[in-house]
Amino acid sequence: MANLEISMKETMTAIEGAVGVAVVDYTSGMALGTLGGGKDLDLNVAAAGNTDxxxxxxxxxxxLGLKGEIEDILITLASQYHLIRLLKGRGGSGLFIYLVLDRGRSNLAMARHQLKRIEAELEV
Structure with missing residues (x-):
C-alpha cells in the first residue's frame, strides 16, 4: 500500500502527459494533497469546483433512480483531459483523485488504466 504523497508522485511520473493531480475530499471540497499544476492550473480551486x-x-x-457507482468522470477540453476518479475501498469513501492530462501528450485509455492501479494501491 502506498501513502498519498507516493501515489501522487507515481501518478505524475507513471502517467504520460500528467500536468497535475490532487486527492480531494468531496464532502468538504478540500484537497488532501496536490502535485503539479502551475500558474494556469490552481489545483485547490479545481478541487473545490470539481466537488460540485x-x-x-x-x-x-x-x-433518475440509477443504481451503481460512479467510476470516473471525464471532462474534455481543447488541450486537456480532466479525469475525476472516485476512490473505492477502505478509507476512500468521500474522496476522489483529480488528474489533469495534456491532451496532446497523453493516452486516455492508458491513463485510466494506470489511475485505477494507483487507486488500488493507495492507502488514505
Whole structure:
C-alpha cells in the first residue's frame, strides 16, 4: 500500500502527459494533497469546483433512480483531459483523485488504466 504523497508522485511520473493531480475530499471540497499544476492550473480551486461536479452527478443519478457507482468522470477540453476518479475501498469513501492530462501528450485509455492501479494501491 502506498501513502498519498507516493501515489501522487507515481501518478505524475507513471502517467504520460500528467500536468497535475490532487486527492480531494468531496464532502468538504478540500484537497488532501496536490502535485503539479502551475500558474494556469490552481489545483485547490479545481478541487473545490470539481466537488460540485460530483455532487451534481450523484443528485442526478438519485433523481433518475440509477443504481451503481460512479467510476470516473471525464471532462474534455481543447488541450486537456480532466479525469475525476472516485476512490473505492477502505478509507476512500468521500474522496476522489483529480488528474489533469495534456491532451496532446497523453493516452486516455492508458491513463485510466494506470489511475485505477494507483487507486488500488493507495492507502488514505
Amino acid at each position: 461536479v460530483i455532487r451534481a452527478k450523484v443528485r442526478t443519478m438519485e433523481h
